Amino acid sequence: MSLAPLAALPSRAASELVVELDGLQLPIDLDDLEAWTLTPAGASTSQALWLNLLNAESRRGLIRLLRAPLLRDRGFGIQLLSSWTGEPLLREVGGLLTSPDGDNTGVLLLATLNQLLERQSTITTLDLLRALPPERLHLRVDGLLELASDWRSQLRSQERAMAELRALPLPQRSSRTLVLGRQDHASPQLLQLPVGHRPSPLPVEIWPARRAKGGPWLLLMPGLGGNTDQLSWLAGALSERGWPVLLIEHPGSDERAVKASLEGQGPPPGAESLPDRLADLQAVLAAQRDGTLPSLGPAPAGDDGMVLIGHSLGGLAALMAAGLVPEKGLAQRCEQALSSLPVTNLSRLLQCQLPQVMGDGAGQTFPVSGSALQDAIPLRGVITFNGFGSLLWPARGLADLNLPVLVVGGSLDLVTPPVTEQLDLFLGNQNPRSRLVLVDGGSHFSPVRLAEEGEPLFRLGDQLVGEDPRRVQELLLAVTIEFLEGWQHPSLLSPQRRDHNGIDAYVLDQQQARRWRSRLGRP
Numbered sequence: 001m002s003l004a005p006l007a008a009l010p011s012r013a014a015s016e017l018v019v020e021l022d023g024l025q026l027p028i029d030l031d032d033l034e035a036w037t038l039t040p041a042g043a044s045t046s047q048a049l050w051l052n053l054l055n056a057e058s059r060r061g062l063i064r065l066l067r068a069p070l071l072r073d074r075g076f077g078i079q080l081l082s083s084w085t086g087e088p089l090l091r092e093v094g095g096l097l098t099s100p101d102g103d104n105t106g107v108l109l110l111a112t113l114n115q116l117l118e119r120q121s122t123i124t125t126l127d128l129l130r131a132l133p134p135e136r137l138h139l140r141v142d143g144l145l146e147l148a149s150d151w152r153s154q155l156r157s158q159e160r161a162m163a164e165l166r167a168l169p170l171p172q173r174s175s176r177t178l179v180l181g182r183q184d185h186a187s188p189q190l191l192q193l194p195v196g197h198r199p200s201p202l203p204v205e206i207w208p209a210r211r212a213k214g215g216p217w218l219l220l221m222p223g224l225g226g227n228t229d230q231l232s233w234l235a236g237a238l239s240e241r242g243w244p245v246l247l248i249e250h251p252g253s254d255e256r257a258v259k260a261s262l263e264g265q266g267p268p269p270g271a272e273s274l275p276d277r278l279a280d281l282q283a284v285l286a287a288q289r290d291g292t293l294p295s296l297g298p299a300p301a302g303d304d305g306m307v308l309i310g311h312s313l314g315g316l317a318a319l320m321a322a323g324l325v326p327e328k329g330l331a332q333r334c335e336q337a338l339s340s341l342p343v344t345n346l347s348r349l350l351q352c353q354l355p356q357v358m359g360d361g362a363g364q365t366f367p368v369s370g371s372a373l374q375d376a377i378p379l380r381g382v383i384t385f386n387g388f389g390s391l392l393w394p395a396r397g398l399a400d401l402n403l404p405v406l407v408v409g410g411s412l413d414l415v416t417p418p419v420t421e422q423l424d425l426f427l428g429n430q431n432p433r434s435r436l437v438l439v440d441g442g443s444h445f446s447p448v449r450l451a452e453e454g455e456p457l458f459r460l461g462d463q464l465v466g467e468d469p470r471r472v473q474e475l476l477l478a479v480t481i482e483f484l485e486g487w488q489h490p491s492l493l494s495p496q497r498r499d500h501n502g503i504d505a506y507v508l509d510q511q512q513a514r515r516w517r518s519r520l521g522r523p
Contacts, residue, residue, distance in 0.1 A: 006307060008087065014129055014130060014131075014133070014134055014135060014136065014137050015029065015030055015135055015136075016028065016029055016030060016135065016136045016137070017030060017033070017137050017138075017139055018100075018131060018136055018137065018138045018139070019137075020138055020139065020140050020141060020142060021137050021142055025057070025138075026302075027177055028047060029045075029047060029128055029434075030126070030129055032047045032048065033047070033066070033126070034066075034126055034130075035048075036048045036051055037063045037066050037067050037087055037126070040052060040059060040063070041115075044343070045310070055518060058060065059513065060246075063492055065469075066124065066125050066126050067124050067126060068124060069122045069123065069124055069126070070123050070124060070125060070128065070178065071113070071122065071123045071319075071362045072126075072417070073115070074212075079152065080236075087270045087347060088338055090106045090109045090110050090294045091104070091106040092147075092340065093105075093106070093109060094106025094108070094109050095140075095143065096099075096140045096143045096144055096147075097109070097132075097137055097138070097139055097140065098137070098138045098140060098199055098422050099136075099137070099138070099195075099227040100134065100138060101137050102138070105134070105137070108133060108134075109132070110130070110133055112128060112131050112132050113128065113211070113232065113325050115131070115374070116128070116131055117199055118269075125168040143284075146332070147340070150340070154345075154417075155414075156157045157419075158411070158417055158418075159403065159420065160520075161418070161419050161516075161520055162438075162440065164410045164516060164519040164520055165438060165506050165516055166440070166506075167519070168506070168508075168512060168515060168516060169513040170495055170496055170497040170506065170507075170512065171494070171495070171496045171497070172496070172497050172499070172501045173496045173497070173499070174230060174498070174500070175475075175478050175496050175498060175499075175500045176402070176501075176502050177474055179333075184454040186207065186210060186236050186239060186240055187482075188206055188207045188232070188235065188236075188247065189205070189206040189207075189208070190203070190204075190205060190206075191203075191204045191205070191206055191292055191293070191294070191336075192204075193283060193284065193287055195279070195280065195283040196283070196488070197276065197279040197280075197283070198251065198276070198280075198448060199415075200251070202248070202249070202251075202280055202283060202284070203228070203248075203249035203251070204246055204248055204249070204284060205228050205232070205245075205246070205247040205249075206244075206245075206246055206247075206260060206293065206294055206296070207235045207236060207238075207239035207244065207245040207246075207247065207417070208239060208294070208295060208296050208297035208301075209239055209242045209244045209297030209298065209301030209302060210240045210241075210242070211240075211242045211297075211298065211301075212242070212296065212297075212298040212299060212300065212301060212303055213241075213242025213243070213300070214241065214300040214301070214303060214304060215243060215301070215302070215303075215304050215484065215487060216243070216302065216304050216305045216306050216307045216380045216381070216484075216487075217243065217244040217245070217246065217288075217296050217301070217302030217305075217306050217307075217308055217438075218235075218238060218243050218244065218246070218307050218309055218484075219245075219246050219248070219284065219285075219307070219308050219309065220234065220235055220245055220246065220247045220248070220309045220310070220314075221247075221248050221250070221277070221281070221308075221310040221311070221314030221315075221317055221318065222247075222249070222250070222254070222310075222311055222314050223250075223310070223311040223312030223313045223314050223315075223386070223448075224253055224270070224273070224312060224350070225254065225255055225257070225258040225269065226254065226311065226312075226314070226448065227249055227253060227254050227256070228247045228248070228249045228250065229449075230448045230449055230450065231247060231447070231448075231449070232307075232449075233246065233449045233473060234447070234473070234477065234480070235247045237477050238477075238480070238481070241481060242301055243301070243302070243484060244297050244301050244302040246281055246284055246288075246295035246337075247292075248254065248281070248284060250270060250273065250276065250277050252273055252276060253270075253273035253276075253277065253313070254269075255268040257269045258447075270349075270350060270353050270438070271313070271351070271353035271357055272349045272353065272356075272357050273313075273352050273358065274313070274316070274317060274320070274354070274357060274358070276469060277313075277314075277317045278317055278320060278321055281308075281321050282321075285306075285377055288377060289376045289377055304378075304380065304487070305377060305378035305379060305380040306377050306378070306379060306380065307379075307380050307381045307382065307383060307484065308321060308322060308379065308381075308382050308383070308387070309382075309383040309384075309480075310383075310384055310387070311384075311385040311386060311447050312347075312385070312387065312388070312416065312444065312449070313350065314416070315383075315384030315385060315386065315387030315388070315414065316384075316387060316388060316389060318382050318383075318384060318387075318450040319382060319384065319387065319389060319398070319401070322379055322382050322401055323400060324389075324392075324393060324398070324400055324401065324402070325428070326354060326358070326360075326392040326393070327392065327393055327394065327395055327396065328360060329360065330352075330354060330355050330360050330391060330392065331360050333349070333354035333391050334355060334391060334392065336347075337351075337352065337391055338352055345390075345414070345415075345416070345417050345420060345421070346414065346415045347388040347390075347415055347416045347421060350388075351388065351389070351390070351391040351392055352391065354392070366461035378485070379403060380403065380404070381403055381404040381405065381433075381483075382401065382403065382404075382405045382406070383404070383405075383408070383480060383483065384405070384406070384407055384408065385408045385447045385476070386408070386409060386410065386413055386415070386416045386444050386446075386447065387407060387408075387409075387416065387421065387422065387425075387488060388416040388421040388422075389425055390420045390421050390424060390425065393425060393428070394424075396428050397424060397425040397426065397427055397428020398425050398426060398428045398429035398434075399428035399429060399430065399431065400428075401429055401431075402430075402431065403431060403518060404431050404433035404434050404483070404486065405426070405429050405431065405434045405435075405437050406434070406479070406480070406483045407422050407425065407434075407435070407436045407437070408422075408437045408438075408439070408447075408476065408479070409421070409422040409425045409436075409437070409438050409439070409442070410438070410439045410441070410442025410444065410446055410472075411438060411439065411440050411441060411442060412442060412443040413442070413443055413444040414444070416444060418438055419520065419522075422436060422438070423436065423516065424511060424517075425518060425520075426508075426513055426515055427510065427514065427517065429510075430510065432490075432509070432510075433483075433486050433490060434509070434510070435483060435493055435507055435508065435509060436480075436507075436508040436509075436513050437479050437505055437506070437507050437508075438506045438508075439465035439467075439472055439475060439476070439503065439504075439505045440467075440503070440504040440505065440506070441503065441504075442467065442472050442503075442505075443467075445469070446467070446469050446472040446473065446476070447472075447473065447476060448469070449469065449470075449473065467503055468503075471500075471501050471502065471503050473499060474503075475498065475500040475505055477502050478498075478500055479493060479498070479507065493507060494507070494509075495508055495509050495512045
């Protein structure tokens, strides 16, 4: 179902909300409800008497829910409603808040919010309920409970998967803390690279190798809404150990673009940025091939091809640049996957943007993949942190990548959950040096290091952050180094349970990954 705004709404507005629960219907007068939120103790209607039977914490929570702003900024609200995130969210809410006939109100929600935003910058839940056209609205609490139950079920499934992973008979290994690269130890060269596909030069950080060491150079890409500062800890540490790193900023889908969206200056960035990201990568490779980039460090550093590294959407760009093409039928798979809001796999919203951006898969061509650039600069491997692609490659996974791949995920990742977005993809790849690493307590944001100065755009709760990111990053650095050293020492990153400064990670090869999946009862 596609949501299109209505030209105009009827003049009447909702006056009654009918709460449906377990076959019962409880009508609530919206005027009385609003009066109760203002003076709970002073309201004397029968409805208020029932509401005041709630305990104090529940009463405060309900009042906050009804009176707190859903949208605080007119510009941001308009951009959000027209974005790739707005439609599935409104469709899901519209299925819970229905007309008396049970019709989805998603279209009405979109039109009502747009009209409200034309005359006010802040909208509360009560504002929205009072402005919707049907005189009676039905709130399917049963549907809310089903959604919550599905969410809890998927969380329990993820917890069971981690319990089975912990039970795998893996050799135990401990490793010591590594000193991460710091700005006072090494600073990057900042380059503004002219590119034909952008009106302004592309920002690139060049971290030359700090010592002479043969091997590939590394191309590092942040995730959606990320910037180079967030991954400079990794770039600096790897360059100190002899690997040159080129770290790309992607204007239009970086932190600055997210901030502009929050200020109403543009829509939230999404998968529509992938073509530009791939073109950015191609431009950097062309500059390196043509010798227009500064030195990558003392010879023979970076003389043996390259490795693509990316976090989240940056990881997806790395896989596509390496040659993977979405399997045909993506639009149909997305229709099934988005029949309800994927609350425990938000990456599916991004994946299902791709049919509008790049077509339905199979036969599409992308910058870099299969191009002459790879002949000039051989691709030696790919590393993805919290990568995804379950809807893009459901049958073959990473089977078409005939090179070593390091796939890293976290047990607390609800954006790219590890079983569907990492395990299933990894099993397709048959390179004996490929590894799947699952960090116990790691989250989608574990690889991201935030600046200590300044105000962050978002404050994340402990459950989204996971274990202490600094300690997780030390572990991620350790396994990344061992994977890269594998060109000279193939057995270095063997299957194991790794204890690194109190953080556990599970390193799996193909055999151990298949054992894990069989324990989950998956074919």
